[in-house]
Amino acid sequence: MTLAQRNQHTIRRPVRCHGVGLHSGAPIAMTLKPAPVHHGVRFVRKDAGDHLPLLAHHRNVINTFHATSIGFNGVSVSTIEHLMAALYGSGVDNVVVELDGPEVPIFDGSASPYLDLVREAGLQEQEAPRRCLSIQKTLVVNEGEAFIKASPANRFHVRYGIDFAHPLVGKQEITWTFSPGSFGRDIAPARTFGFLKDVQRLQSMGLAQGGSLQNAVVFDDYGLLNSEGFRYNDECVRHKILDFIGDLALAGLPLVGRFEVYRAGHSLHSLFLKQLLAKPGTCRIFTPVSYAPAFIPSAALTPFMEPFPHSAGTV
């Protein structure tokens, strides 16, 4: 989502890749293809017979357990969030995603490989203005102590906090503002993460069958199993922002606002988006051409005033 790009964009040419599904463990081929204006992101399961392309939209979310899945009329696609974040972060509005399996390939557990695919395909500007959604009123959605608060702003800001009882994770907090290039630099490389005991439990449930140290950061009770270490000291909270962006992309239009998120996950991200779009007056559609304030320096913006429940400093 680059507001400077005022028109919609698709990709210049088809690109194809192969990978493994994180939860299914199945080898999967994926092809991204150009699409016309106002098409959005639509998935086609080549292995599922004739079906209507499945629109990446919050109304089609059918499962948020350890991944975000969409489905309609018996056809589903799971683990879409990292690809959705990469498309959102690189400004692709319209694309067809063809798969020959039930899941988007996980690659290295981050969004960087999808960004590389978009770079390989190239961006194509289209003859229609991009429309965005701006937050108009404060909205807070919570589940226990986890919460998401949205409020008006003139850029996409997110402040995310997590708190895991693990010596290498603990309390992490980051405030991040979208700007051209910042997604690929600050967020996209952050890999998904998990705890060995949870991975073993998921595998006993038939999930995480493709999970490995090649596509996730995995912790045991005391340390990190990945010999290569972290990509960032706070890689976990950065990955949570990646997931949040991927789930917000299911609004169907880029969002502009300030988001404070604490200890959330796919389920709360999805619930928040449904409430945000269902409540009259909470957001409005605009085109960036009428939105000059989006370009004022972020340092001039009002800082967050309320501290998170913990006292970790902003990174």
Ligand SMILES: [Zn+2]
């Ligand atoms: Zn993720």
